[in-house]
Amino acid sequence: MSIRGKAFIAGAYEHPGRELPDLSLAQIHAEVALGALADAGLSLSDVNAYFCDGQFGFGGISMADYLGLSVRYTDSTNTGGSSYIGHVGHAAAAIAAGKFDVALITMAGKPRTQGRVRPTFQIAPEYAFEEVFGPTTLGMYALAASRHMYEYGTTSEQLAEIRVAASWHAQFNPHALMRTPVTVEDVLASPMVSDPLHRLDSCLITDGGGAVVVVSPDVARSLDRQCVKVLGHGEAAKHLGGGRIDLTYTGAVWSGPQAFEEAGITPADVDYASIYDSFTITVLQIVEDLGFCEKGQGGAFVSDGGLIAPDGRLPFNTDGGGLCNNHPASRGGMTKIIEAVRQLRGEAAPQVQVRDCEIAVAHGNGGSLATRTGAATLVLGREDT
Amino acid sequence: MSELGSLPTPVPPVNPETRVFWDATANGRLLLPRCTVCGSVFWYPKTLCGACGSVAVEWIESSGLGIVYSCTVTRRGVGDYRDAVPYVLAYVELDEGPRVMTNIVDCPPEDVAIGQRVAVVFHDTGAGCSLPRFRPVAQTGSQGLPS
Ligand SMILES: [Zn+2]
Numbered sequence: 097m098s099i100r101g102k103a104f105i106a107g108a109y110e111h112p113g114r115e116l117p118d119l120s121l122a123q124i125h126a127e128v129a130l131g132a133l134a135d136a137g138l139s140l141s142d143v144n145a146y147f148c149d150g151q152f153g154f155g156g157i158s159m160a161d162y163l164g165l166s167v168r169y170t171d172s173t174n175t176g177g178s179s180y181i182g183h184v185g186h187a188a189a190a191i192a193a194g195k196f197d198v199a200l201i202t203m204a205g206k207p208r209t210q211g212r213v214r215p216t217f218q219i220a221p222e223y224a225f226e227e228v229f230g231p232t233t234l235g236m237y238a239l240a241a242s243r244h245m246y247e248y249g250t251t252s253e254q255l256a257e258i259r260v261a262a263s264w265h266a267q268f269n270p271h272a273l274m275r276t277p278v279t280v281e282d283v284l285a286s287p288m289v290s291d292p293l294h295r296l297d298s299c300l301i302t303d304g305g306g307a308v309v310v311v312s313p314d315v316a317r318s319l320d321r322q323c324v325k326v327l328g329h330g331e332a333a334k335h336l337g338g339g340r341i342d343l344t345y346t347g348a349v350w351s352g353p354q355a356f357e358e359a360g361i362t363p364a365d366v367d368y369a370s371i372y373d374s375f376t377i378t379v380l381q382i383v384e385d386l387g388f389c390e391k392g393q394g395g396a397f398v399s400d401g402g403l404i405a406p407d408g409r410l411p412f413n414t415d416g417g418g419l420c421n422n423h424p425a426s427r428g429g430m431t432k433i434i435e436a437v438r439q440l441r442g443e444a445a446p447q448v449q450v451r452d453c454e455i456a457v458a459h460g461n462g463g464s465l466a467t468r469t470g471a472a473t474l475v476l477g478r479e480d481t
Numbered sequence: 482m483s484e485l486g487s488l489p490t491p492v493p494p495v496n497p498e499t500r501v502f503w504d505a506t507a508n509g510r511l512l513l514p515r516c517t518v519c520g521s522v523f524w525y526p527k528t529l530c531g532a533c534g535s536v537a538v539e540w541i542e543s544s545g546l547g548i549v550y551s552c553t554v555t556r557r558g559v560g561d562y563r564d565a566v567p568y569v570l571a572y573v574e575l576d577e578g579p580r581v582m583t584n585i586v587d588c589p590p591e592d593v594a595i596g597q598r599v600a601v602v603f604h605d606t607g608a609g610c611s612l613p614r615f616r617p618v619a620q621t622g623s624q625g626l627p628s
Contacts, residue, residue: 214559224493224503225525226582228612230555230562235570238553246551246595290570291554338531339524339579341572343551 098358103188104316104323105476107136107309108437110415110430114273114422116303117209121151122162124204124305129163132307137319138198143309145169145190145199147183149427159202169196175333175470176215176462177372177427179203180308182472184433185329187310197312204305205425212301212426222336222468233464234298234375238290240466241377243343245292247392252292254395255376256283259296259419261403262373266416268445273300274420297376299417304424306434316479324440327361327455328475330354335468344392346378346461347471348385355457356387359475363387366475367453368439369410370432372461373417379403381466382459383410386473405448414439414448429460433474440478454478488568488584489561492608501540502526503610511543511601511613513577524579545601547575547615554590569593573615587616 109131111124119127125148133139143165150172152158160167171186173179180203187199214233217223244250260280266272278296286296316323332350356362363386371386373379380394388410389397397409405411415421415435418428436456438444455477462470495503505512515522516530517537523530528538552571555562562568569585571593585593586602600618603611 218494221498221527222525224495224499228491228493229570229582229584229614230488230558230560230565230568231570231582232555232557232559232562234557235553235555238555239551239570239572242553242595243551287556288554289557291556293553336524336580338521339581341580343572 097192099185099188099192099329100327100358100360101313101325102192103310103312103326104479105184105308105326105433105437106311106316106319106321106323107132107134107138108434109135110306110422110434111304111424112271113304114302115208116206121204121206122159125159125202126163128204128305128307129200129202132309133200135321136309136311137321138309140164142198143167143200145187145196147171147187147199147201149174149179149203175472177374177429178460178462178470178472179427180429181433181458181460181474182331184308184310184326184474185331185472188326188329191310191312197315199310200307201310202305202307203425203427203430205427206303207301207426208303232290234290234293236464236467237375237377238293240343240381241292244377244381247344248395250380250395252284253280254399255297255380256280257398258373258376258379258403259283261398261401261408262413262417262419264404265414265448266420268447269416269421272416272421273302274416293375293377299374299419299423299428301426302422302424304422306424306430308430308433308437322441323479324437325477325479325481326474327477327481328355328357328359330358330473332471334466334471341467343466344381346381346385346466347469348382348459348461348473351471351473352386352459355473355475361455361475365455366410366457368414368436368450368456369412370436370456370458371412372428372432372459373413373419374428374461378461378465379412382461386457386459406450411448411450414444429472432458432460436476440476454481488565488586488604488614490604490606490612491561492606493610495610498528499526506603506611506613507609509603511545512540513543513575513579514538515541522577522579524581544576547573547599549585549593549595549597549599550574550580551595552585552593573599584614585616586614593617
């Protein structure tokens, strides 16, 4: 069974806030839930399935209570920042199986006002063999960047091009946290945090959240709003492989082909891509792993405006992404879906709207990069594809 | 700025599955799990072989020698490492095969490079076990070339 065309994203909403000291976490969930449902033309009483990352414990029960939902299905898969992209795939599969017809997916967080804490789990079996050596979030990504540079000659200038493209897009997004375009030189001049990654190779830390509503074809037809068709989905968990870890690629090498096959497309068919951008190296590895270019050629691919909308080789993260717009809860998967929906509806900022955008990809990475890491790929199409 | 070799020595959580490994570190021995069915020598220490699914796993002693597979100079630390910067976080590829997370010590952080030959040193946690870290040693043969 395939999920192709069996489910639609009917509503999407990104919280406009980037620093929200006066809202509770539940309030942010509620605001984005109401926003996405209003976008779809639905209400809380229409929801019969609820998805979240389970940050309050015991999955989605707490927020189902808060929102007053009557749900017959919950899913709180937590694969870090890729969680929500996985949720859309799971919701589509369950809709195709007839389990429900309106799924609400929400996420929220306040790392900007509450402080970001690197998530670690002392009871995990690998903990004792890693955390005692002082890995930081940036350090783990830096290890992948160092090895990629060593094997393929990737340069800091090429990584900086990714930030340059994101910052170019962000200037057209009135809600973006950092709206000033930067140059390669700006990135290289920013403080080195963990060689070879600089401060400007890194994503933002923002409060906020987002939500999407996934519905059955029957519900989609009943709505006035332009919906987005779910075409394909893939997931993977990459790990140490018994200690034969290869830091030069991510789980996208497995999740991407699954999603593309289900959608019946190839990377060449993709008009726009939302690519997880916790750090610049994340984007570089993922564009290679999804097959937009050969392994090791990511540096050349992202250079010379390769990622800049609307005319680059692969217009990416036209909202400014997690690097310049928003990285709520330090989990960028939800905003990746939302910008892909905007592009397919023709509702991105006019300066970065991809012409005749029919096929979009949203890819999420979770946990770390190229070590123990989740990957989720979603292929979306215009309602009439 | 930390003095060379003065990295923190946080105490790892030890459980019944990993006690043999950590007890050996107190005696300056780096043990690796080896599957007696398929022969795989793997990391991290555990009693199930992910290569073949066997639970017939024995401990062997590592030579403690390897090369740097990847490294980064961390300039902003957190937790126990907040005041230890700059320090080198690395994966070392042991001669027995596994790539293990560690620190490279006893040299200026900027001097550490991928491909460099290293040997294990043990830093006592004061709690009955030691952390296996690595220090540069003279290059031998072609170990420095990329695989
Ligand atoms: Zn085995």
